[in-house]
Amino acid sequence: MTQTTQQQAQPVLVGTSLPRQDGPDKVTGRARYAGDQALPGMLYARLVTSPYAHARLLNIDTSAALSIPGVVAAFTAETLGMAQANLLSRAQSPLAQHEVVWCGHPVAIVVGETEASARDGADAVEVDYDPLPAVIDPEAATQPDSSPARSHRQLEAANGEEHSDIPRAISSEGEGLSPNVSQTPPLQLGDIEAGLREAEVVVECRYRTHPVHQSYMEPHSVTVAPSPSGHHLVIWPSTQGLFNVRSAVAQALKMPERQVRVESVPIGGGFGGKETLLEPLVAAVAHRLRKPLQLVYTRQEDLLAGNPAPQTVITIKLGAKRDGTLTAIQARMILDSGAYPNPLAGFSGFHFAGVYRCPNLDIRCDVVQTNKPGTGAYRAPAGPQAYFALESTVQDLCQQLEMDPLQFRRINALKEGDPNLMRGRWPRIGLLECLEQIQQHPLWAQRVQARQQAPVELKGWKVGIGLAVGGWPGGTEPAAALCRLEQDGTFTVVVGSVDLSGSDASLALIAAEELSLPTEAVNMTHDSTDSMPYSGLSAGSKTIYTVGSAVLAAA
Structure with a gap:
């Protein structure tokens, strides 16, 4: 007699839809965000920001603010004790020292018993400025005769910092560049000139993208509660990285990380714009006063002093044979990092070499400081900008080759085992599989009919169906x-x-x-x-x- 058992099939759940666990609290207003925290004895903070994009700080007078009823304290970089922080790190040096370098740069922070008293106190702070030339356009900022985005005094002061990330201006192929520029090491493979000579078709295009604020619904917000002794801090931030906040605050206050506890709260959107920004500043003030403290950006403050996606200027030259095989990819990106170095700028060039197999590469990225707020990410750091430029140029190349854009990408798409710029081999990245799925999709397979059968409400419009690829490591x-x-x-x-x-x-x-x-x-x-x-x-x-x-x- 044979006995058989039937195992129950494992349910397939991944890929199905289910209600979000946090949905009811969010749609009914019960969710408590960073700015909704209410603690006994809590104080409120407001920032005093610069109306100038670039100016020397001559004097900051907080006496009138301190005379307003309900105002508890007012701090500048010097009086708060953060003046020795790295000048080129916004999180570690949140208040301006000696000069302001963008419109919206905080110069002081005022603390009140209520939000209204803090706001009145901030309005009463008197600041004397000496305006300086502002550097706005990233291309003009690269020129040798450009005004500096920061004074030499600030750069020299930062030079003495042990962990300072000073941008170094490096001349490329004898080309003179202004001190606003720091060049990342070029990404090179093969011989770019030989690749362009080998090409039967060469296209070159130039693109400009603009700064993009992430426009999350919840502005930057943080609440900090110190212990009575001041040895421990509890932080409720609107952030995309809880451990990142802990590390940044511990570094700014020279505290062990174990004495900083970051609580998880719902976040009202981030899109790459909420890493660490206000938390060290608010933590330093709360630590100084031994009182819970809350700072919530207004929408105007968030637009002026957030960290938007960077502006870029990108030039791309592609070379290919008539059969569609790429022979050369040459790209130069000017990345406007605002008033602070962008730590991921050196990574930006990899996007141009991250989807297509090509034996000859020459990719350069010039990071330019201007008098704008420091930059962050929006849907990946510099990724959308790079792929917009690359894929637009690929489209032009396909038109000149009179080649189907899907077929071109299938010919040149990176696959597992191809060499990469890190002198290794690419793992499986799924690009070819994605292209095969696109080829089978009705929208692509029937694209000619789809354009001819546009909805009545689009009569007279030009209807297009395009194709682009991108990746992120x-x-x-x-x-x-x-x-x-x-x-x-x-x-x-x-x-x-x-x-x-x-x-x-x-x-x-x-x-x-x-x-x-x-x-x-x-x-x-x-x-x-x-x-x-x-x-x-x-x-x-x-x-x-x-x-x-x-x-x-x-x-």
Whole structure:
């Protein structure tokens, strides 16, 4: 007699839709964001910002502000004790010293018992400025005769900092550049001149993109509560990286990281614009006063003093044979980093070499300081700008080659095993698989008919169906997760990521599928940096790659 057993099939949940766990609280207004925290004895802060893009600071008089009822304190960089911080790090040196370098640059912070008294106090601070030439256009800022975006005094002061990230102006091929420019090492492969000579068709295009504010609904906000002794801080920030905030505050206040606890709160949008900005400043003031403190940007302050995506000027030259094979990719990007060096600028050039196989590459990125706020990311640092320029130029090349744009990309797409600029080999990146899916998609396969059958309301419009590719080398940062079985048979999954766009729902699906449980039996939670597993910044499209892998392993 033979006995057979039938194993229950594991449910397929990943890829299905489910209600977000935080949905009811958000749509009913019960969710408590960083600016909604209410603590006993809490004070409120307002910034005094510069109306000039570039000016010397001659004097800051806070006496009138301090005489207003309800105003508790007013600090400048010198009186707060952050004057020795790195001048070229906005988070570590949040208040202007000696000069302001963009319109909206904070010069002082005023603390009041109410938001109104703090605002009145900020309005009463008197600041004497000596306006200086402002550097606005990134191309003009590269010229040898350009005015400096920062004075030599500031650069010399920063030069003495042990950990200063001073931009160095390096002349490229004998070309003179202004002190506003710092060049990243060029990315080169093969012989670019030989590749252009070998090409039967060469196209060259030039593009300008503009700064883009991320326009999240919730402005930059932070609440900080110090312990009575001042040895510990609890922080509720609107941020994409809880551990990043902990490290930045600990560094600014010269405290061990274990004495800084960052609590997880809902975030009202980030899109790359909310890393670490206000937290060290507010923490320093709260630490000084031994009182809970809250600072919430107004919309105007966020627009003036946020960290938008950078402006770029990009020139691309592509060479190819008549059969569509690329022989040369030459690109130069001028990246406007605003008043501060962009730590990811050197990474920007990799986008031009990240999707197509080409034996000859010459990619250069000039990072230019101007009198604008420091820049951040918007849908990946400089990625959208680079791929917009690259793919627009590829389209022009395909038109000159009279080649189908999908076929061109299939010929040149990087695949597993191809050499990369890091002298290694590309892993599987899925680009060819994506192109094959596009080829089979009705919208692409029937694109001619689709253009001819445009809706009536679009009569007279030009209708186009385009194709572009892009990539992002994410998923390289470590992450951890904790999976705990509760007494009622459900599971709690603890992660250190920030749920920006529904990542908690995806993580719950991963855990539920691995545990063969319904999603209702999995609860996602975050705790604080004291107890949550480590996760890096929730950015760069990497949360599911990194934290998702950790959840899978924990489950």
